[in-house]
Amino acid sequence: xxxxxxxxxxxxxTVYAFNRNKKRxxxxxxxxxxxxxxxxxxxxxxxxxxxxxxxxxxxxxxxSEVYIEAVxxxxxxxxxxxxxxxxxxxxxxxxxWHYNNLSGIIIYPNNFNGDLEFExxxxxxxxxxxxxxxxxxxxxxxxxxxLHLGFQNDTDKGNTSIHEFVHLIDKMxxxxxxxxxxxxxxxxxxxxxxLMHEEMEAINENKSDIxxxxxxxxxxxxxxxxxxxxxRPNLFRKKHPxxxxxxxxxxxxxxxxxxxxxxx
Ligand SMILES: [Zn+2]
Numbered sequence: 001x002x003x004x005x006x007x008x009x010x011x012x013x014t015v016y017a018f019n020r021n022k023k024r025x026x027x028x029x030x031x032x033x034x035x036x037x038x039x040x041x042x043x044x045x046x047x048x049x050x051x052x053x054x055x056x057x058x059x060x061x062x063x064s065e066v067y068i069e070a071v072x073x074x075x076x077x078x079x080x081x082x083x084x085x086x087x088x089x090x091x092x093x094x095x096x097w098h099y100n101n102l103s104g105i106i107i108y109p110n111n112f113n114g115d116l117e118f119e120x121x122x123x124x125x126x127x128x129x130x131x132x133x134x135x136x137x138x139x140x141x142x143x144x145x146x147l148h149l150g151f152q153n154d155t156d157k158g159n160t161s162i163h164e165f166v167h168l169i170d171k172m173x174x175x176x177x178x179x180x181x182x183x184x185x186x187x188x189x190x191x192x193x194x195l196m197h198e199e200m201e202a203i204n205e206n207k208s209d210i211x212x213x214x215x216x217x218x219x220x221x222x223x224x225x226x227x228x229x230x231x232r233p234n235l236f237r238k239k240h241p242x243x244x245x246x247x248x249x250x251x252x253x254x255x256x257x258x259x260x261x262x263x264x
Pocket of ligand 1: 163167219220223
């Protein structure tokens with residue numbers, strides 16, 4: 001009997017583990033999500049009709065490959081829409097993309113501290129999102145408040161969840177170092193480092209309009225500059241034409257030239 005129970009336990013565990021790691025079937029895009037996308041995701045609104053269709057398919061593909069869980073909060077449709085949109089935006093220029101280094105996203109209701117606590121009021125809870133390592137390898141933790149805030153303001157050049165997905169893209173070559181080797185051809189690496197270091201110096205001397213956090217390391221520079229690139233592409237191209245050109249090569253998209261072609 002005991003063997004039977006153990007056997008059943010093993011089967012349940014295996015099915016559970018398998019389902020977690022396995023791609024689930026790609027679902028159809030829920031009708032009511034279209035309005036959510038149009039209302040909240042500026043990037044999507046700028047796409048042409050066929051691009052929008054492609055964007056929605058890519059969102060559903062992403063959601064079939066990654067699980068989303070919430071801690072002390074309910075997952076709403078808008079959370080899923082915003083997370084999937086943030087995942088697709090930086091890789092929309094590629095024909096196909098799988099975040100092989102991500103299995104799940106955990107949503108916290110609010111910002112958290114280094115011990116992943118979000119409740120203690122007195123303490124500083126300044127982290128809005130992170131890409132996990134060690135015990136949290138292949139996981140992303142996102143503050144729901146920050147996730148929503150990133151899409152609420154179209155002019156602030158910032159977006160926490162896009163920032164975290166860029167960290168994942170950077171990390172895909174094995175190390176997060178601000179040089180996305182998977183995307184950037186070899187001959188551009190030295191020029192990219194030079195541009196990056198010059199601008200980081202400008203940030204640290206208060207001579208740049210790129211968010212201060214971008215001056216802390218190459219890793220953060222890439223993520224912060226990419227947020228700006230996708231949130232305010234026209235302004236970014238005007239103020240930082242060389243960095244813009246480099247990110248355009250990286251992400252294989254030119255968001256500043258995208259005209260509003262259609263609505264759906
Ligand atoms: Zn970061």
